Amino acid sequence: MLTWKRIEQCPKIRRLVLNDLRSGLPFTELKTNKLSQLERDEAEGSIVEDHERVITFRLRTWQNLIDRLTSIAGERVAETLLSQIGNSIGRSGMEYSRDRILTEDDLWKVFDMVLQARGWGRCEGLSKEMVSGGSYIFRLRNTPLSYQRRALKPMCYMMRGILTGWLEAYLGTKAKTAVEKSCAAMGNSLCIFEITF
Numbered sequence: 001m002l003t004w005k006r007i008e009q010c011p012k013i014r015r016l017v018l019n020d021l022r023s024g025l026p027f028t029e030l031k032t033n034k035l036s037q038l039e040r041d042e043a044e045g046s047i048v049e050d051h052e053r054v055i056t057f058r059l060r061t062w063q064n065l066i067d068r069l070t071s072i073a074g075e076r077v078a079e080t081l082l083s084q085i086g087n088s089i090g091r092s093g094m095e096y097s098r099d100r101i102l103t104e105d106d107l108w109k110v111f112d113m114v115l116q117a118r119g120w121g122r123c124e125g126l127s128k129e130m131v132s133g134g135s136y137i138f139r140l141r142n143t144p145l146s147y148q149r150r151a152l153k154p155m156c157y158m159m160r161g162i163l164t165g166w167l168e169a170y171l172g173t174k175a176k177t178a179v180e181k182s183c184a185a186m187g188n189s190l191c192i193f194e195i196t197f
């Protein structure tokens with residue numbers, strides 16, 4: 001579990017330190033970024049992480065926002081939009097993480113670190129099937145969109161896009177197909193994504 005420790009440093013700035021992150025990582029041989037430090041500047045109404053401003057909101061608020069987008073745009077358009085947005089996130093995530101990926105096994109280990117650090121759940125593993133250009137099967141737990149939700153079909157379009165962009169940027173080629181084969185929102189324990197090249 002991540003714990004937040006509040007340090008009173010000056011009257012206006014409360015420093016929040018994300019600790020226990022490194023000790024919570026199962027892959028200690030991998031180099032992690034230095035521990036994230038969030039500074040809350042109450043006078044400016046801002047939170048800063050490593051000199052970059054971040055904003056936060058409740059997961060439920062984000063789920064409502066996605067639901068609203070889906071009801072306005074329609075499911076098909078929303079699916080495309082969310083997976084494309086996810087794709088951009090995955091691609092830029094790879095730009096930040098490429099140096100830490102030394103083997104194909106690191107593809108999911110580093111992805112797991114990023115998810116864990118960002119509160120987006122966990123990646124439990126990756127298997128690869130050698131069909132045509134290769135098929136990558138990611139197993140994810142506790143994904144934000146499926147969290148405490150029920151659905152009749154897979155709903156993690158943005159996460160599907162993130163994984164696709166992550167792999168596409170690593171491999172330098174476009175995926176042929178990207179499918180969420182099983183979703184926690186359908187009562188399964190994991191969300192399982194298959195991305196084929």
Ligand SMILES: [Zn+2]
Nearest residue numbers: 156183184191
């Ligand atoms: Zn899912």
